[in-house]
Amino acid sequence: MKETPRWLDPEQQAAWDGFIRMQEKLIGRLSRRVQTDSKMSAADYIVLAKLTEAGGRLRFLELANLVEWEKSRMSHQVTRMTKRGLVAREDCPDDGRGAFIVATPAGYAAIEAAAPLHVEHVRRLFIDALTPKELSTLAQISNRVLDHMEKQPD
Amino acid sequence: MKETPRWLDPEQQAAWDGFIRMQEKLIGRLSRRVQTDSKMSAADYIVLAKLTEAGGRLRFLELANLVEWEKSRMSHQVTRMTKRGLVAREDCPDDGRGAFIVATPAGYAAIEAAAPLHVEHVRRLFIDALTPKELSTLAQISNRVLDHMEKQPD
DNA sequence: GACGAATAGGTGAGTTGTCAACAATTTCGT
DNA sequence: ACGAAATTGTTGACAACTCACCTATTCGTC
Numbered sequence: 001m002k003e004t005p006r007w008l009d010p011e012q013q014a015a016w017d018g019f020i021r022m023q024e025k026l027i028g029r030l031s032r033r034v035q036t037d038s039k040m041s042a043a044d045y046i047v048l049a050k051l052t053e054a055g056g057r058l059r060f061l062e063l064a065n066l067v068e069w070e071k072s073r074m075s076h077q078v079t080r081m082t083k084r085g086l087v088a089r090e091d092c093p094d095d096g097r098g099a100f101i102v103a104t105p106a107g108y109a110a111i112e113a114a115a116p117l118h119v120e121h122v123r124r125l126f127i128d129a130l131t132p133k134e135l136s137t138l139a140q141i142s143n144r145v146l147d148h149m150e151k152q153p154d
Numbered sequence: 155m156k157e158t159p160r161w162l163d164p165e166q167q168a169a170w171d172g173f174i175r176m177q178e179k180l181i182g183r184l185s186r187r188v189q190t191d192s193k194m195s196a197a198d199y200i201v202l203a204k205l206t207e208a209g210g211r212l213r214f215l216e217l218a219n220l221v222e223w224e225k226s227r228m229s230h231q232v233t234r235m236t237k238r239g240l241v242a243r244e245d246c247p248d249d250g251r252g253a254f255i256v257a258t259p260a261g262y263a264a265i266e267a268a269a270p271l272h273v274e275h276v277r278r279l280f281i282d283a284l285t286p287k288e289l290s291t292l293a294q295i296s297n298r299v300l301d302h303m304e305k306q307p308d
Numbered sequence: 309g310a311c312g313a314a315t316a317g318g319t320g321a322g323t324t325g326t327c328a329a330c331a332a333t334t335t336c337g338t
Numbered sequence: 339a340c341g342a343a344a345t346t347g348t349t350g351a352c353a354a355c356t357c358a359c360c361t362a363t364t365c366g367t368c
Contacts, residue, residue: 005269008281012289021221071348230319
């Protein structure tokens, strides 16, 4: 015999639906902007951003973790970016299985060129819509959800 | 001569990074769950959910708007879902260009089967991490950002 | 009522993402 | 020190998404 499902109450439903819509629209618009004004994909952008923020050199899985991607996605992405000359793979002396991903000079040049405009769009579409208080609440919410998920099974 | 870019301040940066990470991780996990426990894709799920919530019959672009997708994405999606027997296209008597998308009985059966488990995961991974107050703030934030984006150019 | 612009939607080619299986280490228990 | 299990990363086949362009209709206006 089946349980009757515990649906979300109206406030929960509204929060969830709103979040999903907002996220879909915002990410979609920003991705298209990055693509059209920098000629690189949003994926290229975030990978390069995290990589260069971290000093231009990271272990493969550390990089994957920073952007919350699965390793297979990252592996394909790195392959593509390597072909485009944005990053390179190097192998890790300490661990024979490991790999470092390093940003090439062209990679640095590419985010440095793309970043100002991208930040402008983030500000225009997102930051400007919110008060500082709302922003800090959102930061808190995000971290809570992230922490919570780490403790949960898949 | 170029402006020096207006970077985000540390709080804005933290809010933005946190949001992106949270969203990536949460959506990723939920998508995989839907896929593995219902044998349909997350895209199938949300399209069917919105469509059946709306009475099982919507104009093509209305549906696309509800989920904040571009028409091309939705068109391909509908084609795939049609092949899977989840929805059907019907043409619109009032407007010769138009199309209605309707959920088939198999479509209804599919979300009805998938929904309880999905809701459980949404609750477990997301809702449970937050207080009611945080949830309502998030709803407010999402709507603010959505409204704000409507007024902005691409 | 005809003609240009806007709207609704579809399509194909190329890019990106997913899943499952795999190889090559490294780690750990005994 | 030896084998089992875990970790690190890759690959191939396939599914989904994007971009640019295309068709058919409707709308507006003269």
